[in-house]
Each structure stands twice: as C-alpha cells, then as structure tokens.
Amino acid sequence: MRGTILLLCCVVFLSVVTTLYGSNVTYDHRAVIVDGKRRVLISGSIHYPRSTPQMWPGLIQQAKDGGLDVIETYVFWNLHEPVQGQYDFSGRKDIFQFLKLVGEAGMYAVLRIGPYVCAEWNYGGFPLWLHFIPGIQFRTDNQPFKTEMQRFTTKIVDMMKQEKLFRSQGGPIILSQIENEYGNGDVGPLYGAGAKPYVDWAAGMATSLDIGVPWIMCQQPNAPDPLINTCNGFYCDQFTPNSNRKPKIWTENWTGWFLAFGGAVPTRPAEDVAFAVARFFMLNGTFQNYYMYHGGTNFGRTSGGLFIATSYDYDAPIDEFGVARQPKWGHLKDLHAAIKLCEEAMVATDPTISSLGQNVEASVYKTDSGQCAAFLANSDTDSDATVIFNGNSYNLPAWSINAITTLPNFTTSGVTFSNWNWINEPVGISSKKTFGKLGLLEQINITGDRSDYLWYSLSINIQGNEPFLQNGTQAVLHVESLGHALHAFVNGLLQGSVKGNIGNAKVTLEIPTSLNKGKNTIDLLSFTVGLQNYGAFFDIRGAGVTGPVQLKGSINASIVDLSSHQWNYQIGLSGEAMGLSSGGAAHWISESNLPKNQPLIWYKANFDAPGGLDPVALNVSGLGKGEAWVNGQSIGRYWPSNIASQNGCQDYCDYRGNFDQNRCLKDCGKPSQLLYHVPRDWLKPSGNVLVLFEEEGGDPTQISFATRQIDRLCSVVDETHPPPMNTFASNNITGNTTVPKVNLGCPNPNGVIAEIKFAGFGNPKGSCGSFSRGDCNSNQALSIVQKACLGKRQCSIDVSIDTFSDPCPKKTKTLAVEFTCA
Ligand SMILES: *[C@@H]1O[C@H](CO)[C@@H](O)[C@H](O)[C@H]1NC(C)=O
Ligand SMILES: *[C@@H]1O[C@H](CO)[C@@H](O)[C@H](O)[C@H]1NC(C)=O
Ligand SMILES: *[C@@H]1O[C@H](CO)[C@@H](O)[C@H](O)[C@H]1NC(C)=O
Ligand SMILES: *[C@@H]1O[C@H](CO)[C@@H](O)[C@H](O)[C@H]1NC(C)=O
Ligand SMILES: *[C@@H]1O[C@H](CO)[C@@H](O)[C@H](O)[C@H]1NC(C)=O
Ligand SMILES: *[C@@H]1O[C@H](CO)[C@@H](O)[C@H](O)[C@H]1NC(C)=O
Ligand SMILES: *[C@@H]1O[C@H](CO)[C@@H](O)[C@H](O)[C@H]1NC(C)=O
Ligand SMILES: *[C@@H]1O[C@H](CO)[C@@H](O)[C@H](O)[C@H]1NC(C)=O
Ligand SMILES: *[C@@H]1O[C@H](CO)[C@@H](O)[C@H](O)[C@H]1NC(C)=O
Ligand SMILES: CC(=O)N[C@H]1CO[C@H](CO)[C@@H](O)[C@@H]1O
Numbered sequence: 001m002r003g004t005i006l007l008l009c010c011v012v013f014l015s016v017v018t019t020l021y022g023s024n025v026t027y028d029h030r031a032v033i034v035d036g037k038r039r040v041l042i043s044g045s046i047h048y049p050r051s052t053p054q055m056w057p058g059l060i061q062q063a064k065d066g067g068l069d070v071i072e073t074y075v076f077w078n079l080h081e082p083v084q085g086q087y088d089f090s091g092r093k094d095i096f097q098f099l100k101l102v103g104e105a106g107m108y109a110v111l112r113i114g115p116y117v118c119a120e121w122n123y124g125g126f127p128l129w130l131h132f133i134p135g136i137q138f139r140t141d142n143q144p145f146k147t148e149m150q151r152f153t154t155k156i157v158d159m160m161k162q163e164k165l166f167r168s169q170g171g172p173i174i175l176s177q178i179e180n181e182y183g184n185g186d187v188g189p190l191y192g193a194g195a196k197p198y199v200d201w202a203a204g205m206a207t208s209l210d211i212g213v214p215w216i217m218c219q220q221p222n223a224p225d226p227l228i229n230t231c232n233g234f235y236c237d238q239f240t241p242n243s244n245r246k247p248k249i250w251t252e253n254w255t256g257w258f259l260a261f262g263g264a265v266p267t268r269p270a271e272d273v274a275f276a277v278a279r280f281f282m283l284n285g286t287f288q289n290y291y292m293y294h295g296g297t298n299f300g301r302t303s304g305g306l307f308i309a310t311s312y313d314y315d316a317p318i319d320e321f322g323v324a325r326q327p328k329w330g331h332l333k334d335l336h337a338a339i340k341l342c343e344e345a346m347v348a349t350d351p352t353i354s355s356l357g358q359n360v361e362a363s364v365y366k367t368d369s370g371q372c373a374a375f376l377a378n379s380d381t382d383s384d385a386t387v388i389f390n391g392n393s394y395n396l397p398a399w400s401i402n403a404i405t406t407l408p409n410f411t412t413s414g415v416t417f418s419n420w421n422w423i424n425e426p427v428g429i430s431s432k433k434t435f436g437k438l439g440l441l442e443q444i445n446i447t448g449d450r451s452d453y454l455w456y457s458l459s460i461n462i463q464g465n466e467p468f469l470q471n472g473t474q475a476v477l478h479v480e481s482l483g484h485a486l487h488a489f490v491n492g493l494l495q496g497s498v499k500g501n502i503g504n505a506k507v508t509l510e511i512p513t514s515l516n517k518g519k520n521t522i523d524l525l526s527f528t529v530g531l532q533n534y535g536a537f538f539d540i541r542g543a544g545v546t547g548p549v550q551l552k553g554s555i556n557a558s559i560v561d562l563s564s565h566q567w568n569y570q571i572g573l574s575g576e577a578m579g580l581s582s583g584g585a586a587h588w589i590s591e592s593n594l595p596k597n598q599p600l601i602w603y604k605a606n607f608d609a610p611g612g613l614d615p616v617a618l619n620v621s622g623l624g625k626g627e628a629w630v631n632g633q634s635i636g637r638y639w640p641s642n643i644a645s646q647n648g649c650q651d652y653c654d655y656r657g658n659f660d661q662n663r664c665l666k667d668c669g670k671p672s673q674l675l676y677h678v679p680r681d682w683l684k685p686s687g688n689v690l691v692l693f694e695e696e697g698g699d700p701t702q703i704s705f706a707t708r709q710i711d712r713l714c715s716v717v718d719e720t721h722p723p724p725m726n727t728f729a730s731n732n733i734t735g736n737t738t739v740p741k742v743n744l745g746c747p748n749p750n751g752v753i754a755e756i757k758f759a760g761f762g763n764p765k766g767s768c769g770s771f772s773r774g775d776c777n778s779n780q781a782l783s784i785v786q787k788a789c790l791g792k793r794q795c796s797i798d799v800s801i802d803t804f805s806d807p808c809p810k811k812t813k814t815l816a817v818e819f820t821c822a
Contacts, residue, residue: 025167025174025213027228031247031286031347032214034108034167034174038347040286041174042336043070043110044293045252047119048098049079050312051296053091054681055322056098058750059294060105062318065745065794066329067336070174071102072110072251072289074117075156078127079302087155092299096163103165103172110216110251110289111160112177115152120258120312122304124533128449131539138539139182140194141201150205153178157209168212176215177251178206181232183220190536196222203227218251232291234268234659237279248284252291253277255328256315257661260307260502261529261637261672264644264665267315270328272659274335281339282363286347290332294318297677300634301452301627304533306484307502309673310636320677321615321708324747334743410617410675410706413610417690420700421588423580425600425693427492428457428523430574439564442482443526443544451572452627452637456524456545458567464517468553468560473516478550479509481526482542487599487695489523491516494599497696499642505532505543515551522562524549525600525695529637575602575693582632583689597697604691605700609683614707616683617675618690622702629691633682640671641696675706712757714768714818717742717799744785745794746821752791754822759785761804764816771816776808785817 023035031038044063051059063071079093089095102109116139117125130136136144157176165171179202182188188195199217203224206215216228221242223229231239232252241248255273257266273290280288295314303310313320317329324330339346345365352364443454468475477495479488483505487497496511526545532538547563578586580602588604595601610616618628624641627634649668692700717740744753758764761781763774781804789795797803799815807813 023168027214027247029244029247030350032174032249038286039069040281040339040343040346041069041108041288042067042339043072043108043287043289044068044317045072045289045291046294047073047076047292047296048095049076049092049302050298051092051294051322052679052681053094053097055679056101057105058748059318059322060101060107062322062324062329062747063293064105064107066293066317066324066333067340068107068290068293070108070110070287070289071293072112072291073098074112074114074119074121074125076117076119076121076302077115077125077152078121078123080156081127081152084127084129089159096159096165099160099165099172100163107172108167108174109165109172110175110177111173112180112251113153113156114177114180115149115156116180116182118180118305118534120298120303120305120308120530121533122302123449123531124304124538126539128444128531131444132448137194138537139179139187139198140191141197142194146198146201146205149202153205154209157211161211166211166213173211174213175228176206176211176213177218178202178215178227179217179220181219182217183222183229187534187536188220200224216249216251235276235279236285236288237276237283240284247286248280250280250285250288253280253288254661255290255292255317256295256313258295258305258314259309259311259672261309261639261642262307262499262501262644263309263672264649264670265315265667265672266661267653267664267666268659268661269653269664270331273328274331276659277332277335278339281346282351282361283353284351290317292316294322296320297636298530299636301530301637303530303637305502305530306500306505306532307529310638310676311673321617322748323615323708324745326713326747329747330743330745409709410619411709412619413616413705413707415607415610415705417605417607417701417703419604419606420591420594421604422591422594423575423586423588423602424595425573425575425602427489427600428455428521429568429570431570431577433577434568434570436566436568438566440545440547440549440567441569442542442546443528444531444542446544446569447528447571449528449531451576452527452529453572453576454526454544455570456526456549456567457570458522458549458562458565460520460522460562460565462515462517462520466551466560467558468551469515473514474512475515476552477509477511477513477522478548478552479524479545480548481507481509481545483507484527484529484543486524486526486545489521489525490514491520492523494697505541522549527695529639573693580604580693581627581629581634581691583629583691594701596699596701599695599697601694601697602691603694603700604689607688607690607705608686609680609688610705610707612707613680614709616678616680617706617708618678619675619704619706621671621674621704623692623698623700624694624696626693626695626698628676628693629689630678630682631684631689635676635678638673638676640674641698642672644668644670644672678705712769712818713744713747713821714771714816715742715744716814716816718814719799719801719812740799741796742799742815742817743794743796744789744817744819748821751821752793753789753795753819755820756782756786756789756817757820758782758816758818761799761815762807762813763811764814768818771818776811776813778804778807778813780804781815785819789819 026033133144167174216230217223218230220229228246229242230249230251236250256268292314295312295316319325348367354362483500485499488495490513498507498509500507549562551560583604620638625639646669649665653664758771759781761778762776765772788797
C-alpha cells in the first residue's frame, strides 16, 4: 500500500514577516520569493462566481483554517464583458472584493487571467461576441484575437493595479497566469505554425504589463523566460520546470473531478490526494494548488464543456454548500501543518533521495545548520512496508485517517409550496421576431448563445400518395444534429427526444410519426447544455440541427430530404422574451388545473424559506429537464431525468495505484444531480418565488426543499499509532515525543463545539453515531474533552495516559469522540 510519512528533526520557528508596503515577488530554483523570503506555499482554488459574496468570507476563513496560504482563481471574461466594451463587476462578479477579502484574511492570491480559462465554464470563458469579429481565430497568431486578448488582459491588470492588489503594491496577488493548458497535446500543437509565435507573444504581452509579480503558464513546457511553466494533473511529482532557475509549481492537483449530466458522481479519496501532495513536496515541490478547494455551483447558464452539471462540487475539501468535507478537509489540514513545520529546510536546499527498498524512498532536506525534514514514501500499490530510518522503525501502510468524520445529511424540509401557477410555452414559432431561410443553420451562429434554445420549424403539405407513406400515414422522421440535444414535435405533439453526452454531443433522432393529409408542422427544439470549453478549435465546433432532416419509409428510395426546404427560426423561448423567470408580469394561470407530465410548461409557486441557517437545496425529484429560478436568480439547469449508467461504481474505492477520474464513482443508475443549491442569501423569510421551465414534462408538486445538516461529527485516535502514522504531526526523532493528538473542529465557519455526545478513552465500541463504552474506560474522558473543547471553534488534546490517566494498564487505548456544532 502506498503511504508517506513526514518526519522532522528539528522544529523551526518561523518569524512572521509583515510588510506594510509591497515588494516585488520573484523566484528562484527552489521557491517563489515573497517579501524577500522563499516560501513553501499551499494554495486552493475558489472561483468567486461559483458562490455568493455572502459566502466568501466563510469560505476564505475555512481555507485559512485548513492550512492554506493562497487562494487561486480564474478571471471569467464572459462574466465581466458580456457585451463588448460593457463591463460588469457587481455582486458575484466582484472579483476585487473577493481578492480584498483574501488579503484581509492574511492570505495570498494567484490570479489566473487566461483569458482562456477552460474551467468547465461556458465557452472556456470567452464572450460569444468574440466569435463574430471578422477574421478572428482564437488562441493562435491572429491579430484580431490578440488585440482583444491584450485589451481585456490590460483592463484587468490596470484595475487590479488601481485597487493595489498586486503584492508589489502591498496587495495579495503573488502570481498571475496568462493562457491556460495550451501546451497540452490536443491543443497548442494542432494550431501548427501559429502556436509558437502566439505563446511567445502572450508571454511578452504579459511581461510588458509590469506587475511586479511573476507570470506563470500552466502545462506549457516551452513557456519563455521569465514565465514559469507549471503542472496540472492528478500527480505532479515527476514534473520538472523548463529551467533550473524556476521553482516546481503545481497549479492544478485535482482533488476530485467534475460531474456531468448523464454521468455518475466522481470522488477522489483523501488518502490519494494527500499521497500525491506529500510526494510532490518530497520531490522538490514548493507550491501546490488544490483544484478545487471549494468547487461550488454553476449558477445560471455558466457551465461549459458539454453537459457539465450545475453542481461543481468536485469532491473538494469544502463541499458545494460551503461545509468542510470530512475527513478530506481535516486530513489535508494535518498534512499542511506538518509540511509547514519543514518550510525552512525545504526552501533552503534540494532534497536527497535515497532508496530504502523496493518502491520505498526517503527524501531528506538538510541545511548547513542541521535542520532537516524527511519524507518516507511507499509507492507500492500492493504491499505494506516496514522501513528502518535513522535507527527507528516505521510501518508504511495506507494512510490511516485521524480526522473528523461527518455524516452529512440532507433532511427534507417541511416547506410547502403554495399558489401554483403555470403558462404554456407554445410549440414552434410564436414570437414576431422570427425569420425564414432556405436550409438548416448552425445554432450558435444564430443564437449567439443568448438562449439555450433554437426552434427549427417547417410546414409541409402531404398529398397522401408520397412514396414514404407506405403504411397509411406513418413515416419515420430522421434528424441529425451537431447537438447537444433536441425535442421533436409533429403537429404540436412531442414525438421524441434525443440527447448527447459529455463524450459526444452529436445526436440522431429516428422516430415513427403520423402525418395528416394536408398541412403538417415539424418543430424541432434544439438546445445546448453549456458551450464547449476545451480542445483545439473548440469555439467553432457548432451545435444544432445541421441535417439531414428526412422523412423515410421502409425502403430507401422513399426518402424525402427536408434539409434544404424553407425553415423558420425562433431564437429562444417566448417565456424568456416575456421575462417569466422573475415570476412577474404575464398572464399566469392559477392552480386549479395544474398540468402535469406535459412538455413545455412554465410553473410558478410561492414558498417560505426553510427555517434555521443550514444550507438549502431544491430537490427536483419528479421533474424532467429545464431551468429553475428563485426570486429571479437562476439556480441553474436541472435534469433529473438524465440517469447515470448502472456500471462503473464500486462499493469500496481502492485508490492504490495511479488515480483517474473514473476510478471512484458513486450513485450509478441514479439521476446525476437531484439537489440544487439555493444560496441562503437569495431567500427571504417568506414570500419567495420559484419559477421552473419544464421542457420534457414533470410533476412540480413532487419537488421539495432539503437542508444540509451536519448531525454527527466524530474522531477516533489510537494511542499506539505513532503520530506520523495517523496525524502527520512532527515526530521528534531525537526526543521520541510521539504523542498523538485529537483535533476537533466545526465545519461551518461560524460554528462552535456545542455538545460532546460521547467521549471514551479505553476500548470504546461502535462507530460514529453509535459509540458506547467498552470494559476499559477513563471516567474523566468526557469532562476533559468538554473542558478543552466546548464553545470553541477547534481544540486539540493529547491522546495519552498523561491526559486521561490509565484505565487499563498494558492495554492499547483509543479515544473516540462524537460532538455537535452550533
Ligand atoms: C519591481 O518591479 C517593477 C516592475 O518590474 C520595477 O519597475 C521596480 O523597480 C521593482 N521594484 C523593486 C523594489 O525591485
Ligand atoms: C530535484 O532537484 C534535483 C536538483 O536540482 C534534480 O536533480 C532532480 O532531478 C529533481 N527531481 C525532481 C523529481 O524534480
Ligand atoms: C438526519 O437528520 C435527521 C434530523 O436531524 C435525523 O432524524 C436523521 O436520523 C439523520 N439521518 C442520518 C443518516 O444521520
Ligand atoms: C428527494 O425527493 C425524493 C422524492 O420525494 C425523495 O425520495 C428523496 O429522498 C429526496 N432526497 C433528498 C436528499 O432529500
Ligand atoms: C404500420 O403502422 C402500424 C400502426 O399504424 C404499425 O403498428 C405497423 O408496425 C406499421 N408497419 C410497418 C411495416 O411500418
Ligand atoms: C458560423 O458562420 C460563419 C460565417 O457565416 C461560418 O464561417 C462558420 O462556419 C459558421 N460556424 C459554424 C459552426 O457553422
Ligand atoms: C438503405 O441504405 C442503406 C445505406 O445506404 C443500406 O445499408 C441499406 O442496405 C439500404 N436498404 C435497402 C432496403 O435498400
Ligand atoms: C526512542 O525510541 C527508541 C525505540 O523505542 C529507543 O530505543 C530510544 O532510546 C528512544 N530515544 C530516546 C531519546 O528516548
Ligand atoms: C524534541 O526532543 C528534544 C529532546 O527531548 C526536546 O528538547 C525538544 O524540545 C523536542 N522538540 C519538540 C518539538 O517536541
Ligand atoms: C492528467 C495528468 O496530467 N495526469 C498525470 C498525473 O500524473 C501522473 C503521474 O505523474 C501521470 O501519469 C499522469 O499522466
């Protein structure tokens, strides 16, 4: 089994450096140099628009408590400049406020401007209007593109400078990024001769902006000096920068993976994340970033990359709802504390790696004054190892976890909906703003992404003797689309739907259909589910019904191709044009005859907010596919009818060996996402308005609210495990001061430890939620834990007989604690 251990020969007390004025950030071979000091830095990604400003201080504080020094974020161009030249930095888009909060918390920031960001974000962060600039080609040596990229990058840098946000001005930003993963094999190289000049231009353009902090390019092996090339991946231990004058930086160590509609839920065990991080620092690394530390929510239509779900939870150390995910959060916190104890030794020197046996390595950082830090790692995927190091013997199994366990629990809230209203969305063309054209048109070119939806409508006259009508008036409707999905209506009735998936957007619909003699209408509602965000030329891949569209009989000769007929087009829905999402205006029909399981219905209802302060989710069980708004704010696309495959999940996730995103899936055969985050600050105590647009048909009376509760928090620590095994705490090799500690803390940023439900030192039985005393018990355990912890955000207690006295000498004793926070 794989495991690593961090040992520390001498504890180094770092003096806290505070500067009131800025100084330039630089770097050398070992580390990034901030305020004149080389630093070992632990960073985490939190994207400001994926939570609300009211959540930001709590998220940042939890990152700090989790042992992070740095918050990393992208800058989302299409959020800030939705219309060319018109900027928006309000509310969730207020990146300046976000960065100021990071600074006020005493943390640093990494600003990944891009402006291409990937990020499972719509169109990779590019505004759609870029696509319509004549002669433009994205991300290559193309003048119209370079002009816009430079203009936006300069705008952001100038605004950051105005707000004094760079470290060189005393602000938090210590690194800035230009471009993003362009060097990946399936991106940059496909741009041919334009790629290298573009990378050189981007580096030069960025450098010329004179920000006083280094620029980085991730996944860009040929990043020109002085830019630092950095690594993204599940592991980056084997990565080396392209010059010996640059430090080893890991900009994206994936803590989990994103969820797609139609997919199962990916997870990555804390053990594997921690193993990867420890190995990175063991092998020369001094800066690493968790992608994501808090993933959050793709509100509205912001998700991108095809079929990306509304939840961007990412199995991150802080969950979508802003609550610490245990044991991952606590496990990594312990690792960070141990790594930070070694900072001085780690930045002073290169490590010396020695082999202690097959797949077992020791890495030692030693300075002239004798300080050192050592990591021991067993990268074997099968066997435990026992190694002798510095005369001591260590067992290296999988990580044994001494962190808090929580039983997360969504409880259906008693909140009921009242005052149901509805409006039909007409099938086909209903607005006056329509146009006709011969032939089928690509969708994104037409909609400019102003809506997910585009109607393709056709009217045909049937004589009754058409060759494809071999069986009464039955024919087969055949539709081919670039994606991402569509609903087909004939004479106003839904005939069938077809959807793509994250791997393949293209769809083909083939359904038998009855036609009338005389006039018939074929209405195809084509829709996108977040625009493509990755890969060479992703911007021009297109979507929508590009054909062919045919009516067929059972023999080939009887195919009639409708592709080049006169089609009528309507961009978006009539309900969108009427502004139904806010719930106001329009002629809503009241509840007496609420339609259920019918396609294309807008619903509206009122509700009071679920009581308390726990995070809130809308449980969309019973619905099909659509979008939901609370008090006019879009909580995102919902799609519970999109079910993950039955296959690919495991009961037990074996993380040994190299991890990938399909390794630890859960919730196979279930809707990919049932619960949708409704931020508390979007709710009023009463009189809230929920609006749903349901495409396929569903029963809105089945939906409910759930609140996220953290009922039980537990920690179990065994006194026999030396600290490196279960706490990552420093092991004083020279002094043998190996006392394990239990660390309790509350996942909610404002929580304090409210009650110790159980504390037993001896041989407690049971597991979290059902602990009971065994026959060996310290009768002081409860009062000791209460005294140390009640009313505090966090507390730490030595797990030893010195603390708890010895209830049964010569036996191994364990401390088990269950507690609640309020
Ligand atoms: C910081 O960097 C800026 C821009 O590169 C440079 O003009 C300035 O002299 C530097 N300041 C210090 C104190 O090195
Ligand atoms: C670590 O740094 C040393 C010294 O520069 C170098 O020889 C070695 O290859 C590096 N190892 C890794 C894994 O980066
Ligand atoms: C979830 O919370 C409710 C209410 O607090 C409680 O009754 C229930 O037992 C909890 N479920 C789990 C699995 O902890
Ligand atoms: C969501 O609602 C369905 C149907 O009422 C229910 O079975 C399910 O338990 C709910 N899920 C949660 C997490 O509340
Ligand atoms: C003819 O139509 C009927 C229903 O109208 C259907 O049951 C039958 O399968 C069709 N036969 C063929 C050969 O398409
Ligand atoms: C969009 O329209 C432009 C200009 O007419 C055309 O060159 C391009 O191929 C279209 N894009 C797609 C994906 O069809
Ligand atoms: C119809 O066309 C397809 C593709 O061209 C061909 O594979 C198939 O054999 C044809 N069927 C008949 C009945 O001619
Ligand atoms: C540390 O522990 C080892 C093994 O238990 C023991 O041999 C050694 O004497 C101890 N060292 C000190 C300084 O107590
Ligand atoms: C390590 O052990 C030595 C010898 O007992 C002691 O002087 C020193 O304070 C210990 N350091 C820590 C951090 O416990
Ligand atoms: C996506 C990615 O970069 N994955 C890499 C993570 O690191 C491991 C080990 O270094 C590589 O094998 C993967 O290719």
